[in-house]
Amino acid sequence: MKDFQNIKKIVIVTLFIAFGISKVSAHEIKGSCSNHETFSFFCDLCGCSTSSGSFGFGTLSNANFIGVRYIYQNFESKNGIFDDSPKSEETFNTYQLWAQIPITDAFYVTANLPYQDLNRSYTNSTENISGLGDSSLIGWYKLAFYKKKKEGETVDFNSEKEPSGHSIQFGLGVKLPTGKFEERLADNINPGFQVGTGSVDGVFSLGYNYGGDKIGVNTLLSYYLKGENKNEYQFGNQFSYAVNMFTAFSTEKMNIMPFVGISGDVYDSIKQYGETLQDTDGNILNASLGSELAIEKFIFGASYTLPVSQNLFGDNVESKQRFSVYVNFAL
Structure with missing residues (x-):
């Protein structure tokens, strides 16, 4: 109940700010999807095994930004093979x-x-851990494609190339062990119950984006190469994927972009002291929907995610739902 109340407060504050800013005069935002980037993906790198790498979108708008984001995730873990475990x-x-x-x-x-x-x-007790999580830094190179000149059309070398709306993105980065890893928690049914991994991890990403006049489509594939921490504990390598479609509805003062998509993660087994731990691998497929609102230099977004199918830690851990809201300021 406490977490649900926190979500309600964040949503109310976000909507209140959005309503207030909508009263401010804004520049015209064009309605064509080709005038906006597709998802500038920013992977959510908690680093823990149950945290989805495919979850966590950047802004849909064509803007660099700085902002804040809140993510809520809910799991149920079962200690045993029986229904009443x-x-x-x-x-x-x-x-x-x-x-x-x-x-x-x-x-x-x-x-x-x-x-x-x-x-x-638990039935008769509760536990809480909190603190700074694992930070990340990723460099991205964007290769944009341009329209070809029509046959017989005069080539003007002084004119700018016309974007085709297609682009490919390459990402290379690192996750740093700024979050604390507690070895006492490593034996939990859900090993992802950690604020950090204590390891340096590599991030490799490849994305394809398309923005047309009516719709936009993007895909992202990412691979997380997990390192071993000082406790000789190594979370399993992770492959994440996501496909999303969105459209844009524009007025003189704002731009609204709803989206739908699917995403998923495949986790390798965890290793400790060089030994593979049983029932620590898994996979999950999610469906998501959400929307983004751009007003002047402010970008507000929200998304909701539900699992379609999953098999995590020998079916002993079940992902319930995920919810995210963010507020960005375009640079």
């Missing part, structure tokens, strides 16, 4: 500072600094 309810609250900073026209950097507040409730 003891269960625990877990809620992950993540508060992020995040940014997308341009370096050149084709190269930009994304950065993320999270604060984790994790709660777990």
